[in-house]
Amino acid sequence: MIDPLDFYGTRLSSRLLLGTAQYPSPAILAEAVRGSGAGIVTVSLRRESGALRSGQDFWQFIRGLGARILPNTAGCHSVKEAVTTAQMAREVFGIGWIKLEVIGEADTLQPDVFGLVEAARILSADGFEVFPYTTEDLVVAERLVEAGCRVLMPWGAPIGSGRGLNNVFGLRAMRAHFPGIPLVVDAGIGTPSQAAAAMELGYDAVLLNTAVAKAGDPALMARAFAMAIEAGRLAFRADPMEPRDMAVPSTPVLGKALLA
Numbered sequence: 001m002i003d004p005l006d007f008y009g010t011r012l013s014s015r016l017l018l019g020t021a022q023y024p025s026p027a028i029l030a031e032a033v034r035g036s037g038a039g040i041v042t043v044s045l046r047r048e049s050g051a052l053r054s055g056q057d058f059w060q061f062i063r064g065l066g067a068r069i070l071p072n073t074a075g076c077h078s079v080k081e082a083v084t085t086a087q088m089a090r091e092v093f094g095i096g097w098i099k100l101e102v103i104g105e106a107d108t109l110q111p112d113v114f115g116l117v118e119a120a121r122i123l124s125a126d127g128f129e130v131f132p133y134t135t136e137d138l139v140v141a142e143r144l145v146e147a148g149c150r151v152l153m154p155w156g157a158p159i160g161s162g163r164g165l166n167n168v169f170g171l172r173a174m175r176a177h178f179p180g181i182p183l184v185v186d187a188g189i190g191t192p193s194q195a196a197a198a199m200e201l202g203y204d205a206v207l208l209n210t211a212v213a214k215a216g217d218p219a220l221m222a223r224a225f226a227m228a229i230e231a232g233r234l235a236f237r238a239d240p241m242e243p244r245d246m247a248v249p250s251t252p253v254l255g256k257a258l259l260a
């Protein structure tokens, strides 16, 4: 595997993590996951409802997608709710990975970073491998690492907004501050070019849902994201040039042509 992604000792070739909510149908969700080659799908235990989206049938369906499952605590607003949901997820899927969301504010779906750190500490002590949905705040990020998190997932923009990278400065600072921790931009990505930009900053992966699920052709959009994420990763590894203020001729001219 060339340039694998490493989450808690699990190596993955795809750097796209795909959400499983809001697709027009389960068949289109399956097509999007397969077409994108996503190595991980994230699934909410709390938000699923309706015929296929609850109970054993849905979990079986998710297991059949061929990607690793990252259960999430989407929709949880308290430490207790998030911890209980994580424990249920471990029972349902038999895995200790959890994407930890503790939502603190309704308009932006901004994480409650105090509750997040507390929940991360409880779950890590209980043997979970926690993927916290956080902000780009470095102090909070330090606390999450102290709590046992070995992956950090700062937001690009509010969930479902499609705004892209709202705070490039903060995301860049976070990358510089945690060179050895896998960093995933999670939420708010609207277009493949925004995902590529996150990868060019040196982020290890991108997690997204709405931009694919709500596209006119989700499977095609999922492929477009996969290609953009790969391109962004390659560009980062290739060490891009620094932008300059002044023009520099790309074709140096030696001497002058003698024109008769």
Ligand SMILES: CC(=O)[C@@H](O)[C@H](O)COP(=O)(O)O
Binding pocket: 018, 019, 020, 021, 042, 072, 074, 099, 133, 158, 159, 160, 161, 162, 186, 187, 188, 189, 207, 208, 209, 210, 211
């Ligand atoms: C599916 C999931 O985990 C979301 O909570 C996630 O944060 C994705 O956000 P977008 O829908 O904005 O891509």
